[in-house]
Amino acid sequence: MLDSMIELIVLFALFLAIIFGFWTGFTDAAYATAGIIATKAVKTNQAIALSAVGSLIGMVVFGSAVAKTIATGILVPGTASGEVIIATLLGSLIFDFIFSWIYALPISETHVLIGGLIGAGIAAGGTEVLVLDGIVNKVIIPLVTSPFIAIIIAFFITGLIIRIFMRQSASASKTNRRFKRLQVFATFLFSITDATNDAQKVMGIITMILFYYGHISEFVVPFWVIILSYITISSGVVFGGWRIVKTMATKITRIRPYQGAGADLSSSLILGGAAYLGIPMSSTHVASGTLLGAGMTRGMKSVKWGTMRNIIWAWILSAPLSAVFSYIIYNILIVII
Numbered sequence: 001m002l003d004s005m006i007e008l009i010v011l012f013a014l015f016l017a018i019i020f021g022f023w024t025g026f027t028d029a030a031y032a033t034a035g036i037i038a039t040k041a042v043k044t045n046q047a048i049a050l051s052a053v054g055s056l057i058g059m060v061v062f063g064s065a066v067a068k069t070i071a072t073g074i075l076v077p078g079t080a081s082g083e084v085i086i087a088t089l090l091g092s093l094i095f096d097f098i099f100s101w102i103y104a105l106p107i108s109e110t111h112v113l114i115g116g117l118i119g120a121g122i123a124a125g126g127t128e129v130l131v132l133d134g135i136v137n138k139v140i141i142p143l144v145t146s147p148f149i150a151i152i153i154a155f156f157i158t159g160l161i162i163r164i165f166m167r168q169s170a171s172a173s174k175t176n177r178r179f180k181r182l183q184v185f186a187t188f189l190f191s192i193t194d195a196t197n198d199a200q201k202v203m204g205i206i207t208m209i210l211f212y213y214g215h216i217s218e219f220v221v222p223f224w225v226i227i228l229s230y231i232t233i234s235s236g237v238v239f240g241g242w243r244i245v246k247t248m249a250t251k252i253t254r255i256r257p258y259q260g261a262g263a264d265l266s267s268s269l270i271l272g273g274a275a276y277l278g279i280p281m282s283s284t285h286v287a288s289g290t291l292l293g294a295g296m297t298r299g300m301k302s303v304k305w306g307t308m309r310n311i312i313w314a315w316i317l318s319a320p321l322s323a324v325f326s327y328i329i330y331n332i333l334i335v336i337i
Contacts, residue, residue: 005337006213009082013209016089018232021202023093024109025055025195025236027100036187036264039257041180048238050184054191055199055234062196064221065278070204071211071219073134074114075121080208083333084124088116089205091326099314108284111318113201114139119323123330142279147315150270150289151296158262158294165258179257186264193271194283195233201280202229259294266290285315 033047042050071077075084092112100107114135121129161179203221206229210216267283267290274281 006082009086009337010209010213013082013085013089014206016086016093017202017205017209018228020089020093020109020113020205021199021229021232022236023096024198024202025233026239027096027107027109027236033187033191036183036260039180039183039260041183041187041257041260047187050188051191052234052237054188055195055237056230058192058194058196058199058230061192062200062272062275064200064203064226066197066200066275066280067203067207067221068219069134069138069278069280070113070117070201071207073131073138074117075208076129076131077219078212079121079125079129080117080212081124082209082212083330083337084117084120085205085209087120087123087326087330087333088113090329091119091324092116092322095318095322095325099318107314108143108282108318109198110201110280110282110284111143111315112322113205114143114280115319115322116326118319119326120330122323123327138279142274143282143285143319146270146281147285147289150266150286151293153270154263154266154290154293155296157266158259158297161258161262162297177257179261183257183261183264186261186268189268190264190271190287191237193268193275194287195230195237196275197271197281197283199226199229199233200275202232259297262297263287263290263294266293 033044033051036042036047036050037044041047080088092109092115096107096109096112118130118135165179203225206225207216207219207221210222210225211219216222267286270286270290271281271283
C-alpha cells in the first residue's frame with residue numbers, strides 16, 4: 001500500500017512538472033515574440049513558429065548548469081520529497097495563473113518556482129533545508145539586478161544602432177525595413193536562450209524527484225528528461241498566451257524594428273550568459289527590461305509607466321506569495337496523505 005502511494009506521489013509530481021513546463025512555454029511566447037509582433041516584422045503565427053523552433057534548438061546549444069542550480073542550489077540535496085515538489089508546483093501554478101492569465105501580467109516563472117521551493121521546503125524541514133549561499137548568490141542577486149542590467153544593455157545597444165545606422169540613412173522607413181529582417185534573427189536567438197533557461201528549470205525539478213526516490217544515484221540530468229523538458233516548453237510556446245503578448249507588445253512602450261532588434265539581441269546576450277553560468281535568470285525580467293531600455297532611447301515619455309508599475313509590483317510579490325501558497329499547500333497535503 002505504501003509503495004503504491006509513493007508511486008502515485010511520484011507520478012503526480014512528474015505530471016505537475018510537465019504542466020509547469022507547458023505553462024512556462026505558454027506564457028513565455030509573450031517574452032520571446034513581443035518585439036517582433038509589436039513591429040509587425042512577421043505575422044503572429046510565424047513569430048510563434050519561429051519561437052517554437054528556437055526553443056527546440058536550445059536543447060543542443062547549452063548544458064544543464066541551470067538545472068543543477070535548481071536541483072542542488074535552493075534546497076539541501078535529498079530533502080525535496082514528492083510532497084515538497086507537488087506543493088511547490090501547485091503553489092507556483094496557482095499564483096502564476098491568477099496573475100499572468102486573469103490579470104494578464106508578465107509573471108516570472110523563475111520567481112514563483114524558487115519561491116514555491118523555498119516555501120514548501122521550509123514547511124517540510126524548516127530553514128535548515130535552505131542552501132542560503134546558493135539562494136543569495138545565484139538567485140536573489142541575479143533576480144534583483146537583472147531588470148536593471150537589461151535596461152542598461154538594451155539602452156546602449158539600441159543607442160548604438162541609432163548612432164551607426166539611423167543617422168547615416170536618408171530614409172528612416174527604409175532602415176526600419178532592413179531591421180525587420182535583423183529582428184527576425186534576433187528573436188530566433190532570444191527564443192533559443194530563453195527556452196534553454198526555462199527548460200532547465202523543469203529538468204532540475206524532475207531530477208530532484210528522481211534523486212529523492214533513488215531512480216538516479218547522482219545529480220546528472222537523464223537524456224529523456226532533457227528531451228521531455230524541451231518538448232514540453234516548445235509545446236507551450238506553440239499555443240502561446242496572447243493576452244500576455246498584448247501587454248508585452250503594446251502596453252510597455254511603442255517599439256520600432258530597430259528597437260525590437262536591440263531589445264532581442266540584448267535579451268539573448270543576458271539569457272545566454274546566465275545559462276552558461278548556471279544562473280536561473282528570469283526571462284520575464286530580462287524581456288521587460290530590454291523592451292523598456294530600447295523604448296527609453298526615444299525619451300522617458302515613450303514608456304507607459306502605469307503598466308510598468310503594475311509589472312514591478314507583480315515581480316516584487318511573486319516569490320513571497322508563491323512561497324506562502326506552497327507552504328500552505330504542503331501542510332494540507334501532509335494532513336490528507
